[in-house]
Amino acid sequence: MSTRSWPSSPLAAASRAFTLLVQPPTQMGFDGRGFDGLPDEILPLQRLRVLLLQPQTSVEVRDAVWRELVFRARRDGPAWVVVAVGVALPGLRHIAGLLAAGWRGDTRDLDAELLVGFIERLATIDVEPPRVVGRLIDAGLRKARKARDADSDAQLIRIDATGPIAPVQPWDHPDLVLARAVAAGVIDADEANLIAATRLENATLAQAAARLGITASLASSWRLKAERRLLEAIRGGDLAFVSLRPRRRRRAAVTPHRAVATQ
Numbered sequence: 001m002s003t004r005s006w007p008s009s010p011l012a013a014a015s016r017a018f019t020l021l022v023q024p025p026t027q028m029g030f031d032g033r034g035f036d037g038l039p040d041e042i043l044p045l046q047r048l049r050v051l052l053l054q055p056q057t058s059v060e061v062r063d064a065v066w067r068e069l070v071f072r073a074r075r076d077g078p079a080w081v082v083v084a085v086g087v088a089l090p091g092l093r094h095i096a097g098l099l100a101a102g103w104r105g106d107t108r109d110l111d112a113e114l115l116v117g118f119i120e121r122l123a124t125i126d127v128e129p130p131r132v133v134g135r136l137i138d139a140g141l142r143k144a145r146k147a148r149d150a151d152s153d154a155q156l157i158r159i160d161a162t163g164p165i166a167p168v169q170p171w172d173h174p175d176l177v178l179a180r181a182v183a184a185g186v187i188d189a190d191e192a193n194l195i196a197a198t199r200l201e202n203a204t205l206a207q208a209a210a211r212l213g214i215t216a217s218l219a220s221s222w223r224l225k226a227e228r229r230l231l232e233a234i235r236g237g238d239l240a241f242v243s244l245r246p247r248r249r250r251r252a253a254v255t256p257h258r259a260v261a262t263q
Contacts, residue, residue: 010111011089011096018086021079022046028079030065037061049087059130066132073122084122084136085115091137092118099144110144117143129202142175174200177230177239186233191226194219 007013022028022045030048032038037058038051052062069087072080085092096114100107121139125132178192187195190212197203197211209219233239 009108010115011093014082014085014092014115015089017082018045018089021082022086028083030068035061035064038065045083045087049090052087053090063130063132066136067127070122070125070127070132081119081122085118088118088133088137091133092140095137095141095144099141099148103148105148110148113144113147114140117141131202135201138175145176177234180239181230181233184233184238186229186238187226191222194223195226195230198223 007016029042029044032043032048033040038048038061043051048065051057052065069080069084073084092114096107096111099110099114103110118136118140120143121136125136125139129135175196178187178196181187182189182192194208194212197208198205205219205223206216209216212219214222
């Protein structure tokens with residue numbers, strides 16, 4: 001295959017690499033035996049991707065398959081990393097489309113960051129909690145959004161109507177809402193991590209509290225108060241145009257609401 005025919009888009013290149021890797025006479029396949037809900041046979045990887053997208057495939061089966069894919073990518077090297085990316089491509093393309101909305105720069109740069117974040121997370125993700133592939137794609141989204149915010153602030157939308165303006169997709173991804181709330185001083189980093197762990201990653205309050213070195217009851221109080229402030233900020237439009245551009249580091253300080261909650 002000539003170099004000239006290789007796709008310039010990172011996602012298209014990933015798709016081409018996946019296709020070349022899994023097409024006959026490859027010996028690569030996924031052993032569906034032992035996975036409830038999958039055919040009891042060695043599955044071609046393209047067929048596996050189709051099966052995982054079908055509505056009748058349960059969330060539990062998807063997570064079980066993705067735990068195995070993450071394990072193979074870590075144990076068996078680059079070929080299975082390509083497989084993991086290829087199986088996740090439908091979700092990655094969907095996120096890439098959201099990232100491209102309103103972006104005037106080169107979308108290939110965002111696609112590359114999306115892939116880098118996904119692949120980096122493959123090496124470290126905890127596969128025990130649910131939403132394995134969802135959390136991998138979320139990591140890619142965070143990487144791409146950081147690159148985008150480092151390049152320029154979110155475009156301001158000017159309208160005649162008064163009142164709050166809700167962030168448009170993909171600005172309203174939960175991780176980004178939390179990041180903007182921290183940047184605006186609505187909540188602090190510990191409160192954001194507490195909300196993300198217990199609301200987005202299915203950790204229990206006890207587990208999240210242990211990471212922060214506090215009791216579960218105190219963690220519950222922090223989360224309740226932080227979520228109330230967050231809700232008020234979203235309703236008031238305070239997070240609509242908050243920049244995530246890196247700023248000069250300031251000396252850490254205990255926020256007033258944190259001091260009150262701790263007392």
